[in-house]
Amino acid sequence: MPLLQFNLVKDAWTPADVQEILDTAYDVTLSIFHAPQGDRYQTVSYFTPENLIMKDTGLGFERSNKRILLNIRTRPRTKDEKVAFYQQLFEQLHARFNLSAHDLMVNMVENSDADWSFDGGKAQFLTGDL
Template identity: 25%
Template sequence: MPFVRIDLRRGKSAEYRKTLGEIVYKAMRDLINVPEDDKFQVITEHDPGDLNHAESYLGNRYSSDVVFIQITLNAGRSTEMKKAFYKRIADDYQSRLQGRPDDIVINLVEVAKENWSFGNGIAQYAS
């Protein structure tokens, strides 16, 4: 169900990128009711000039290691679930990758279930 896009500065190791993806996947499994094996991620590195962002916003100061996470998923999760989800990702990013929590920017894009096909041209979730 969720489709995850993670965009970050070029130069991080394959292990770093894999761990970042696992941080997001585990938080989805633990906090926003994502089933096992529902893991679809694209992790893309960019040259420094290709990430254009403010130096600061809403009290957060961003470094050159800013990470943009966009997740397209079915609608229906509570605000409380989303807040816990955001916090878990930032906390795990800090503890597992020694990253700055300020550098995690997350955007959820909620869609109706019929907007998915997981293969064979079938809308598996459409009723």
């Protein structure tokens, strides 16, 4: 049940492109994290180029307006799962959009089952409903 929050530059991607980005990330989530079908939670926020600041952390490169900042909230994942997720997501986005390596940044924040309520103010993981 990862929650994927995409931050994009407004008008840099077509609506069809955005849908393909979301579908691609969902497929990678299923593949790498073994999430069940239908376990899909994604949001997209748009920013002006000036309001989506993604510097290079001193690595010496520049990013284009096609930059994607992806925040993921998820259960704890192994180092291998994280590395595989980052790599597979980039490879697929690069193949589909020729996305530059510099234009994808991913931040993963871990949480636990107790941090989720899916409806009705219930903690379904804690009550055994899930």
